[in-house]
Amino acid sequence: MSAADLGATLTAFQDAVAKVDVTNALGVVDAALADGADPIALLTQVVGPAQRVVGDKWQRGEWSVADEHAATAVAMSATETIARAVRRTPVVRGRVVVACAEREWHALAAMMIDCALRSDGWETTLLGASTPALRLSQYLQDLGPDAVAVSCSVLGSLPTTRRFIEASRAAGIPVLVGGPAFGTDDLRATSLGATAWAADAAHAIEVIRTMPAVVPRAEPLPEAAAAEQAALELAHAALIADLTSRWPGPECDLDPDLVKDSIEQLLHAVWAALLTTDPRPISQTAGWVTALLEFRRLPPALATSLRDELTRALRDYPLASFLFATSWT
Amino acid sequence: MIKAEDTTGTGHAPATTGARPELAEDIALAMAGSLNLRRSVLQLLDGVRPEVADWAVVALASPQGAGLQLFGGSDVTAELTVSRRRVAGTALGRVLTTGMRELLHVAAGVEDGLSALIPHSALRHEAASLRPADVLAIGLTARGATLGALIMVRGQGRGFGPDDIALAERIASRASLALDSARLYEQRGEITSALHDSLVPPPLPDVPGAVLGARYRPAAEQLDIGGDFYDVFRAGADWLIALGDVCGKGVNAAVLTGRARQSLRTAAHFEREPGALLGALSAVFHDDTSERFITLLCLRVRAGESPEAGDLVVEVASAGHAPPLLVRADGEVEAVEAEGAVLGVVGDAQYVATTVRLAPGDQLVLYTDGVEEARGESGFYGDDRLAELLGRLAGAAPDVVCAAVEQDVVEHLAGRAHDDIAVVSVGCARTTA
Numbered sequence: 001m002s003a004a005d006l007g008a009t010l011t012a013f014q015d016a017v018a019k020v021d022v023t024n025a026l027g028v029v030d031a032a033l034a035d036g037a038d039p040i041a042l043l044t045q046v047v048g049p050a051q052r053v054v055g056d057k058w059q060r061g062e063w064s065v066a067d068e069h070a071a072t073a074v075a076m077s078a079t080e081t082i083a084r085a086v087r088r089t090p091v092v093r094g095r096v097v098v099a100c101a102e103r104e105w106h107a108l109a110a111m112m113i114d115c116a117l118r119s120d121g122w123e124t125t126l127l128g129a130s131t132p133a134l135r136l137s138q139y140l141q142d143l144g145p146d147a148v149a150v151s152c153s154v155l156g157s158l159p160t161t162r163r164f165i166e167a168s169r170a171a172g173i174p175v176l177v178g179g180p181a182f183g184t185d186d187l188r189a190t191s192l193g194a195t196a197w198a199a200d201a202a203h204a205i206e207v208i209r210t211m212p213a214v215v216p217r218a219e220p221l222p223e224a225a226a227a228e229q230a231a232l233e234l235a236h237a238a239l240i241a242d243l244t245s246r247w248p249g250p251e252c253d254l255d256p257d258l259v260k261d262s263i264e265q266l267l268h269a270v271w272a273a274l275l276t277t278d279p280r281p282i283s284q285t286a287g288w289v290t291a292l293l294e295f296r297r298l299p300p301a302l303a304t305s306l307r308d309e310l311t312r313a314l315r316d317y318p319l320a321s322f323l324f325a326t327s328w329t
Numbered sequence: 330m331i332k333a334e335d336t337t338g339t340g341h342a343p344a345t346t347g348a349r350p351e352l353a354e355d356i357a358l359a360m361a362g363s364l365n366l367r368r369s370v371l372q373l374l375d376g377v378r379p380e381v382a383d384w385a386v387v388a389l390a391s392p393q394g395a396g397l398q399l400f401g402g403s404d405v406t407a408e409l410t411v412s413r414r415r416v417a418g419t420a421l422g423r424v425l426t427t428g429m430r431e432l433l434h435v436a437a438g439v440e441d442g443l444s445a446l447i448p449h450s451a452l453r454h455e456a457a458s459l460r461p462a463d464v465l466a467i468g469l470t471a472r473g474a475t476l477g478a479l480i481m482v483r484g485q486g487r488g489f490g491p492d493d494i495a496l497a498e499r500i501a502s503r504a505s506l507a508l509d510s511a512r513l514y515e516q517r518g519e520i521t522s523a524l525h526d527s528l529v530p531p532p533l534p535d536v537p538g539a540v541l542g543a544r545y546r547p548a549a550e551q552l553d554i555g556g557d558f559y560d561v562f563r564a565g566a567d568w569l570i571a572l573g574d575v576c577g578k579g580v581n582a583a584v585l586t587g588r589a590r591q592s593l594r595t596a597a598h599f600e601r602e603p604g605a606l607l608g609a610l611s612a613v614f615h616d617d618t619s620e621r622f623i624t625l626l627c628l629r630v631r632a633g634e635s636p637e638a639g640d641l642v643v644e645v646a647s648a649g650h651a652p653p654l655l656v657r658a659d660g661e662v663e664a665v666e667a668e669g670a671v672l673g674v675v676g677d678a679q680y681v682a683t684t685v686r687l688a689p690g691d692q693l694v695l696y697t698d699g700v701e702e703a704r705g706e707s708g709f710y711g712d713d714r715l716a717e718l719l720g721r722l723a724g725a726a727p728d729v730v731c732a733a734v735e736q737d738v739v740e741h742l743a744g745r746a747h748d749d750i751a752v753v754s755v756g757c758a759r760t761t762a
Contacts, residue, residue: 022726066721073729094406105736129732130739132550142518144365146406170362172372213405214375217362237706237743 006045014050020070022077029078039082039119043112044201051075060295076108083115092121094146097139099127101150101160109179110151116201133163140171147174147208152181155281156268162275165193169218174211178204183280191276193218221275228319229274239267239313247309248302262289266310273323282327348380353499360507369511373504374401381497382481384456389477403455411448420445421466421478428468428475432489437461446480459484467497471505528554528583533561536568538632538641540758542727544735546750548578555749556582557697560590564597572695572753573625585621603627603646604680611648614673623672624650626695630755639689641757644682648672654716658690660723662716690724692756699750705741727754
């Protein structure tokens with residue numbers, strides 16, 4: 001199947017997702033598979049890009065959370081269809097456990113990685129959304145896999161992803177990580193102790209073959225930063241309550257879910273920056289929140305006041321304060 | 330310990346040492362991180378190379394006893410099996426029988442010298458490239474039994490000196506304990522996984538005209554099973570859906586869920602009316618001495634009278650379980666009126682089913698008390714919050730609805746412990762015209 005055909009498939013698929021038309025979406029995928037389309041190309045060049053459009057529509061306020069859920073369900077059904085086709089591939093490599101750490105509810109990316117690795121001849125076991133580290137450990141001891149692949153799309157799940165890395169490496173098992181929470185290079189992955197980082201499903205297939213059979217246990221994270229992140233996590237509910245009571249203020253009528261989400265994302269970005277020594281999550285999340293407010297035609301001063309409130313809320317956390325002040329200027 | 334030395338060549342290597350003495354401790358620590366036999370073997374093979382050996386294989390007696398599993402070689406992840414008979418009478422056979430060690434020197438020109446300790450031609454071929462080589466095989470003995478042997482090769486005349494052999498013995502004795510623990514865990518695991526597989530929630534079948542979704546999150550976070558259960562199966566021309574909760578958590582409760590599911594399936598062979606089914610089940614569990622309570626919802630799903638409408642007729646009976654919530658496509662949410670005694674409390678309990686009609690896009694959401702009683706910062710999750718969430722999700726696919734309920738409840742908990750959580754939704758498929 002040519003690139004042009006894949007382009008046409010993407011257009012047809014996006015159209016079906018926009019209308020939340022499962023039947024049509026699956027028809028498009030089935031037709032492409034029958035035409036001999038590469039399952040990985042379908043995942044990375046059709047289902048993946050269509051899903052990014054869904055997130056953008058939500059950010060711009062064009063779609064509700066329910067619309068987003070419904071469209072995601074279409075993408076999951078499409079991935080399941082591709083996975084069924086892929087399961088006919090013979091197993092010629094070892095076993096991989098694919099999982100999402102706690103607080104990661106976007107199971108779609110993990111499904112796609114699972115499907116991609118299966119198509120490359122790995123025997124895969126997919127654990128669902130928000131899996132506790134204890135449950136992962138149980139699976140590692142029971143299955144003794146050659147590798148663990150962790151998908152992480154939300155910054156708030158990086159601390160629990162670190163637990164996954166510790167659990168896997170304690171058993172000597174190498175860990176491949178990827179997903180939007182890791183950004184576009186391997187800095188965060190390396191800081192958290194992952195064995196390797198992959199940019200997307202095709203890259204994951206390539207990288208996982210090069211991982212060592214046995215890895216040593218994970219080195220501890222820098223103590224001061226890890227302690228501050230843990231303190232912020234413990235104080236999370238109190239911080240959210242404090243911040244939502246002050247921002248955006250009584251005179252501003254903003255959707256409470258959006259308020260909570262913006263504040264939560266920023267606090268999660270601070271966690272991520274502390275654990276990974278990479279300050280970019282803060283500036284990127286600040287940019288995301290600013291754009292979100294702009295799309296809703298809200299005054300730019302709201303972004304400034306949010307920054308000031310967070311600066312105040314973080315004053316008892318010296319490392320976080322420094323990272324925040326230098327990243328959102 | 331007796332040192333049997335079988336020198337088939339000349340020019341034996343001098344005593345040397347290249348490995349750190351703390352290596353035995355490091356390997357033991359690494360192996361302690363794993364209870365999986367294969368991963369433990371990998372840790373050992375990875376640990377001894379390259380400091381103690383240039384090449385290594387772990388031979389383990391297979392669980393049935395007739396075979397010998399060979400792990401490692403040039404590729405540490407490689408696995409081969411040979412017959413135990415193959416090594417009878419060889420140096421390796423002596424190691425496996427006595428738990429003692431054997432040291433062998435193989436000169437460059439000698440072809441078959443390796444076969445005494447390396448029982449597979451592909452592995453001998455790998456080791457042959459290291460000639461002149463020294464081969465050391467040490468019995469892996471733990472808790473009174475020899476499990477196998479650690480076979481190590483040093484090439485190009487590097488040889489095993491007395492210090493190397495002492496270190497290798499220390500490594501082997503620690504590794505043996507770890508391997509034996511992993512072996513015991515694996516054997517126990519085979520028993521539990523067979524039982525476990527019969528108790529995990531079943532995959533959802535395709536039910537004509539209906540769309541199903543389900544989520545299950547046990548209280549014991551390391552388990553896949555608990556005291557909540559659901560089942561969906563065909564009985565004649567009808568489909569039956571059950572969701573229930575055995576009082577208690579963990580394995581003991583899970584065992585009873587298996588019995589409840591099986592009893593229901595058997596009873597459904599004779600009776601498909603949900604009220605009568607629950608009555609039969611209640612009588613069975615009343616005679617039981619387990620003294621555990623079971624609440625259960627039982628639904629019979631059938632197509633409506635007119636095929637064009639594409640609607641479903643669902644009869645709902647409840648044995649002491651929270652009623653399902655009927656979520657209309659337009660966002661209206663109401664509890665289905667269904668009540669009855671908890672199963673097994675009285676011998677002749679009567680259950681009356683309520684009939685609900687689902688139009689395309691409508692769905693019935695069944696859940697266990699792990700949902701409403703999830704305790705978060707602000708108190709119980711509660712029925713109101715669930716109804717409000719379902720109203721917002723009206724019209725979404727049942728799988729999406731179940732996933733959203735699970736996420737909302739777990740986020741409400743914010744890391745607190747919870748009871749088993751099960752959610753099942755049965756929706757009426759939208760016509761695809």
